[in-house]
Amino acid sequence: MxxxxxxxRELNQDVTKAKxxxxxxxxxxxxxxxxxHVxxxxxxxxxxxxxxxxxxDALSMPGISDFEIDFPRSRELPRAADFE
Known part of the structure; x- marks a missing residue:
């Protein structure tokens, strides 16, 4: 690789070279x-x-258990879904 x-400037002058x-x-x-840019x-x-x-698939990747996720907690009570 x-x-x-x-x-x-070089990119603008020769895009083919970059490609x-x-x-x-x-x-x-x-x-x-x-x-x-890349x-x-x-x-x-x-x-x-x-x-x-x-x-x-994403959550079953090897090593995923090494990540810690801290979800923000809400003090609001859950409310019923509004389907109207």
Missing amino acids: TITTLSS KAANNGPVFITDRGKPA LLSIEEYQRLVGKKRSIV
């Missing part, structure tokens, strides 16, 4: 010398985000 860095580089790895696009091939993007999963 090759990482390419282009300035915004070709994204086939070999991520392309970091800088604004005023600081990384601002260009990825669609295959790499899909690999990173994975296929659409159900909530059951």
Whole structure:
């Protein structure tokens, strides 16, 4: 995997170069010398985000039990649903 860095100006001048580089790895696009965006091939993007999963699949991932979630508590009493 090759990482390419282009300035915004370079990207605007040669989009084809950036798209070709994204086939070999991520392309970091800088604004005023600081990384601002990343260009990825669609295959790499899909690999990173994975296929659409159900909530059951997401919650059954290995290591998920290591996360702590603190849900805010409400002092309000639950109320009946309004179906009108």
